[in-house]
Amino acid sequence: MEADGRLSRALADQDSVALADLLEPLSLSDVLRELTNLSPGDRNLALSLLPSARAAEIVGEAPNELAVNLVEGLETATAAGIIEELGSNIKADVIGELEDAEAEAILARMKPGDAAEIRRLSEYDGYVAGGLMAAEAFTFQETDTVGNVLRRFVLDDEDFERYRGQHPYVVNASGSPVGVVSLRRLLTTRRGASLTAIMVPPVTVPAGMPLEELQDIFNEHPFLGLPVVDADGVLAGVVSRSAVDDALLTRAETENLRRQGVFGDELRSMPLKLRARRRLQWLSANIVLNVIAASVIAAYEETLAAVIAIAVFLPMVSDMSGCSGNQAVAVSMRELSLGLARPADVFRVWKKEAGIGLSNGFVLGVLIGLVAWIWKGNAFLGLVIGGALGLNTFVAVSIGGIVPLVLKRAGQDPATASGPLLTTITDMAGFFLVLSLATAMMPFLV
Known part of the structure; x- marks a missing residue:
């Protein structure tokens, strides 16, 4: 695009007037998009060339982690000038995410009163009144x-x-x-x-x-x-x-994002190494969990070899049960966030979810059991598959409802760990129930 060429020329010439004229007609979100498409060096140069007030408008519009990413590569004096123009709550958020040495270097360049205010605000957690407030009061x-x-x-x-x-x-x-x-x-x-x-x-x-x-x-x-x-x-x-x-x-x-295995407010403008490491944290742990689930199947190889049709239904049982469990997880997470449920409410929550698990498990078990019976012409196969899905749905819903509360009590992040734990439990329980019931009823299946 022609605009891209003009932007590159303005940066190459270090022409602050031309750069400001190019960015002035754009909305802040469009300016952020242009900056994130630049190399880190050009991005730092662009922010350095802009007036501090305009650069602060751009940084203030950015998501927290992107704002930090924009500031941390700048010269200390430039970063301090931009941060001084931000609102007090945004100042504290950005400074609080920087490395200690870099944060202190920037604070040392700021007015003593502003620096003291930022240190005070940075002491508060981000999700309490002190962390959300603006220090300016009328x-x-x-x-x-x-x-x-x-x-x-x-x-x-x-x-x-x-x-x-x-x-x-x-x-x-x-x-x-x-x-x-x-x-x-x-x-x-x-x-x-x-x-x-x-x-x-x-x-x-x-x-x-x-x-x-x-x-x-x-x-x-x-x-x-x-x-x-x-x-x-x-x-x-x-x-x-x-x-x-x-x-x-x-x-x-x-x-x-955490439930999907993405940690932190990831943006594609961030360094490749950082993004890859964050994603691998969850993916690496998931390998272990999948190996555990696969080991259950390995223990019943003879049953699978004798009744091949069972292999078709294994993923159905685990997937449908997992969906039921995820519904329970979602409700528990919402009630935790709203303060309607607490870790001490584990037994009350389990009772509520157990009723749904029994009811939905029965209906789903009958439906898939009929499918298996009609498809393969074997009522006992339908009984095995339907019974396994019904029982596993009860297990999944029960576990899904209480796992976030248990993790919260243990001081862990329920948003991060609930999904992998539920998936592993429902997979192992589903595989075990199908294969153990099939093994017990082998004479009627072959």
Whole structure:
């Protein structure tokens, strides 16, 4: 494309004006696409040539791991200049993912106050209020009036953009929030009125509040943001509804990728070695699990040799049972994420799933048993295959329902390990049930 040629020329000439003119008409997502298609060296050069504010817009639009990838190859001074232009929560996310030495080098180049703020925010987990909040808060003192707020809007309208339309929070001398003022009340109250006369008590959340509880509060109330307080009750920042929604979506996407054996927020612009290593983590473990399942078949070679038709039904039994088990896993994962199920609820969850396992197992067993009987003309083969599928469905649904809870209790990631464990168990149980039942009924099958 002609644009590609112009971009290459601008980079070769290190022409910052031409580069800015080329990228200016593009949306941020299109700019990211162009940058990720460049070599790492050209990508670093492009970000270095752009003004820090424009480069920060691009980095801020990128997914977290791509943002880190964009920053970590830059000169320290360039990286520090870009990061200083980011919102406080994005700054902390990016710095927190860098190598310690690189992060400290960048922080040393930043203003002491900004560096201290980033260190403070980086201490929080990414899925609690402190990790999701923006440190910037639209605050006023108890002695301020309505006129003070309106004058600030007029004289410094950048504040309103920076605070993304937050309601003004009133804090006392210690910095603790004591009230929140609606924008409607500000516009309908005389300018000389004290903020304390029109404020209402704020709904505050502790910095350690987990994502699920934040979601519950936003679901119950029409708030656009919530003030976050530290252990001393001092205002630490504001967590917005959009930040909570984005975090829920990001976590769901990450868990879905992990269930597919993709660890981390992989992007194809990342180094080949890193991407290959991440994928091999799951694939290598899966080899071991498949060998274990195959060993069950090897133990019944004589039965398979005598009744070849059984080999046709083995993958059907394991696959259909696995599908039933994955349904149970999905429900348990969802209830864990919503806080509706906890590791202590293992027995309750098992009872709920056992009923489904028995019911669906019976229906599926009858259906596949009839297929086997009609196809091969042997009712006993239908009994073996149908009985094995029915029993294995019960096993798969029971295991699928409780495995995420057990893994959670053991401190493991249920999104990563539930799938491989369920697959191995249903394969081994399915193969064992089919082959052992066939061995027991061999006189009626040959």
